[in-house]
Amino acid sequence: MIISKTPLRISFVGGGTDIPWFYKKYPGAVVSTAIDKFVYITVNKKFDQKVRVSYSKTEIVDKVEQIKHELVREALKLTKIGGGIEITSISDIPSEGTGLGSSSSYTVGLLNALYAFKGKHVGVQRLASEASRIEIDILGKPVGKQDQYIAAQGGLQHIKFNRNGSVFIDPIILPQKLMYKLQSNLLMLYTGLTRSSSSVLKKQKSAVIKSPKKLMVMQKMADMATDTKHALEKGKLNDFGELLHQNWLLKRQLANGISNSKVDKWYLIARRLGAIGGKICGAGGGGFLLLFAPGSRHAGIISALKDLKKVDFNFEAQGSQAFYV
Structure with a gap:
């Protein structure tokens, strides 16, 4: 076998x-x-x-x-x-x-x-x-x-x-201590919402190819990947969190279905309670909400988002x- x-x-x-x-x-x-x-x-x-x-x-x-x-x-x-x-x-x-x-x-x-x-x-x-x-x-x-x-x-x-x-x-x-700190500041919550990634991605393609502005947004997202790599290598984790936030704001602009009212509410609550950045994993619309926040803020975020299930993970x-x- x-x-x-x-x-x-x-x-x-x-x-x-x-x-x-x-x-x-x-x-x-x-x-x-x-x-x-x-x-x-x-x-x-x-x-x-x-x-x-x-x-x-x-x-x-x-x-x-x-x-x-x-x-x-x-x-x-x-x-x-x-x-x-x-x-x-x-x-x-x-x-x-x-x-x-x-x-x-x-x-x-x-x-x-x-x-x-x-x-x-x-x-x-x-x-x-x-x-x-x-x-x-x-x-x-x-x-x-x-x-x-x-x-x-x-x-x-x-x-x-x-x-x-x-x-x-x-x-x-990354040095082991920095990798551990990065992991310990990440929080992954299961929303209970599922969606077809194919459906979301088809909508995104249809919206972007009709809009030069949205195409420029995607180019910016690609450039931000390099910025994110450099922030991590320099140990600037707060910059990493801010890039995660900015990337999510850009991605939400691309098409309907990437976010929704529930996701927006959860993310706003998390930001108010200390999350620096975050996103919905994958194409969007549901699945897992990933947040970057100081470990000391995790308990408060989890308590406020009690309908979501925390899932522990490591790299x-x-x-x-x-x-x-």
Whole structure:
């Protein structure tokens, strides 16, 4: 049996500039980190030549082409596995609409496990590139590339998306004490709201391509990723928090659905109680509210936002890993 363990992620600044329709005209950039919440995929040889896939549903089919789970179907086709296999998955966090990149972590982890099943070791760039190809090129999802690359690579990264489609990963290396302080000032709260990232991103694309002003906003967000990297490397955490805030204000301008009245209220309360910056993780609209605030202010914020669930997390240095059991 093969088990893969692939981290979810938090995107701090620049999210949305990793989408092909943007970075093919203007280079995109994000600052993102893997976290210690994972998607686990198990792959095992089946006694017959059928394919069994277990997720929220269970499928047993004779041919790969019959699989309804599109990520599994396309990953099996890409890795040229025709049958005699069973695949299961579980996640530490709800997998739909939470803004932590779970679908891309699933795809990266699945590819990693399938290649291990075939006795092959595949590097970070290939895992991320092929996961991106499945989601964006083959399935036509209106998503970006940051999730696949951070899931494969792990760590705290400044990731650049170039016009020619290449991706540069630049690690942000911080002293251990500074990394701990950064982590301890971050607060992640589950809103209970879920949404389709595809729907939000389609609205964003439609709004931005019609508005030169909104296109300039996205360019500013990409530039802020570099500013964020420099602020972290200089140990200026309050500047990091302010950049997080400014990025969220910019992102809210792009399209309806990125925020809503509930999110705006929660964020305003958190700011009044000492949060320097924050954002909704992922495309927007729901999922997790991420806040940057001095640790001494966390209890007050949690008490005021009692309808939201605090979720503890740490940064994760490792990307997707596959184990033989």
